Amino acid sequence: MSTKTDWIQEEIDGLQQAGLYTNIRTLSSPQGAWLMVDGKKVLNFCSNNYLGLANHPKIVAAAKSAIDEYGVGPGAVRTIAGTMSLHVALEKRLAAFKGVEAAITFQSGFNANTATIPALVGKGDVIFSDRLNHASIIDGCRLSGAKIIAYAHNDPISLEAAIKENLADYRRALIVTDGVFSMDGDIAPLDKLYEVAQRYDILLMVDDAHGEGVLGRGGRGIVDHFGLHGKVDVEVGTLSKAFGVVGGVVAGSKTIVEWLRQRGRPFLFSSAMTVPDTAACLAAVDLLEESTDLVDKLWANAKYFKTEMKNLGFDTGHSETPITPVMLGEAPLAQQFSRELYEAGVFGTAIGFPTVPRGTARIRVMISAAHEKDDLDKGLEIFAQVGKKLGVI
Numbered sequence: 001m002s003t004k005t006d007w008i009q010e011e012i013d014g015l016q017q018a019g020l021y022t023n024i025r026t027l028s029s030p031q032g033a034w035l036m037v038d039g040k041k042v043l044n045f046c047s048n049n050y051l052g053l054a055n056h057p058k059i060v061a062a063a064k065s066a067i068d069e070y071g072v073g074p075g076a077v078r079t080i081a082g083t084m085s086l087h088v089a090l091e092k093r094l095a096a097f098k099g100v101e102a103a104i105t106f107q108s109g110f111n112a113n114t115a116t117i118p119a120l121v122g123k124g125d126v127i128f129s130d131r132l133n134h135a136s137i138i139d140g141c142r143l144s145g146a147k148i149i150a151y152a153h154n155d156p157i158s159l160e161a162a163i164k165e166n167l168a169d170y171r172r173a174l175i176v177t178d179g180v181f182s183m184d185g186d187i188a189p190l191d192k193l194y195e196v197a198q199r200y201d202i203l204l205m206v207d208d209a210h211g212e213g214v215l216g217r218g219g220r221g222i223v224d225h226f227g228l229h230g231k232v233d234v235e236v237g238t239l240s241k242a243f244g245v246v247g248g249v250v251a252g253s254k255t256i257v258e259w260l261r262q263r264g265r266p267f268l269f270s271s272a273m274t275v276p277d278t279a280a281c282l283a284a285v286d287l288l289e290e291s292t293d294l295v296d297k298l299w300a301n302a303k304y305f306k307t308e309m310k311n312l313g314f315d316t317g318h319s320e321t322p323i324t325p326v327m328l329g330e331a332p333l334a335q336q337f338s339r340e341l342y343e344a345g346v347f348g349t350a351i352g353f354p355t356v357p358r359g360t361a362r363i364r365v366m367i368s369a370a371h372e373k374d375d376l377d378k379g380l381e382i383f384a385q386v387g388k389k390l391g392v393i
């Protein structure tokens with residue numbers, strides 16, 4: 001007998017046949033260079049915990065002591081009774097860290113995008129969006145009701161052509177781009193995008209989720225990397241990656257931040273960041289401001305790993321950051337590669353459509369400051385072994 005959900009089962013079966021079904025593995029250890037994954041100890045090559053802060057003793061201690069002082073939950077949305085002194089302190093510290101007038105936090109980077117874009121543009125407006133922007137930017141754009149025009153990836157010339165052709169037909173406009181593209185590790189040409197934005201007097205927004213804590217002086221992000229202080233209107237960041245916690249942030253002018261406090265829907269209608277998250281993020285800012293050691297170690301590790309992977313004959317794409325895609329092509333091969341890695345002791349998830357275009361499936365290796373040289377060498381040895389077995393190298 002057929003049921004209302006048969007179509008869903010058919011879709012799931014189809015994903016499995018195409019090698020696009022996501023097998024979710026379970027971790028039973030803290031984040032670090034090594035993990036317990038589905039009961040097996042493996043080398044962690046795929047978390048976004050760039051600096052190893054997710055289990056840093058100072059950050060853990062800060063979260064614990066905040067729980068003793070304030071409990072765990074915020075109790076409400078920020079605009080009703082959920083703004084605690086911790087939130088206010090974190091926003092001040094993040095603004096200072098990033099060298100902007102003001103900052104506002106959200107429960108996640110995803111929420112930061114879906115809050116910000118619809119607050120800045122709406123029906124009758126236009127958004128110029130990089131073709132490879134993150135799903136949360138795309139959803140924010142769709143929620144806004146503005147016309148969305150995608151320009152060629154990282155291409156200021158394509159952006160300018162789209163602006164020339166369309167700008168006159170709309171009331172207001174926004175240019176939005178990822179800072180670091182998470183699947184390829186390339187960096188948006190923000191300096192060039194800024195010139196275009198400036199020429200046409202259009203708001204410029206960058207989502208620096210993979211640049212926060214990674215790019216710029218001591219991890220101050222993409223705006224710092226390009227020396228564009230005060231020139232980029234909206235800088236979205238996440239506290240869920242290099243910061244090692246969970247949360248989102250928007251940094252920019254007082255005016256924009258104040259507007260987001262009034263009109264950012266996830267800020268108004270979803271409860272605030274929790275107490276331990278907020279306290280942990282404050283401790284992460286402390287660590288980043290104290291020293292650049294972790295950021296420096298991250299880059300040195302990434303450089304070593306990438307060079308050695310190339311020497312082994314792997315195609316690691318055109319990453320300019322610690323993100324290291326290992327290009328494999330078809331999704332079933334990437335899934336098999338990931339399974340073989342796991343059996344040999346390396347945790348590296350396969351990534352396929354719709355996260356990346358069809359035919360460009362890959363293992364995305366995330367190197368971190370938590371890795372020691374021995375860890376990287378062990379990983380290289382296992383990659384070489386699996387690559388040879390599967391005929392990739």
Ligand SMILES: *Cc1c(COP(=O)(O)O)cnc(C)c1O
Pocket residue numbers: 108109110111134136137178179182207208209210238239240241246247248
């Ligand atoms: C990871 C990511 C996000 C989402 O951040 P969360 O804090 O995990 O919600 C948003 N934008 C980009 C570009 C990302 O890579």
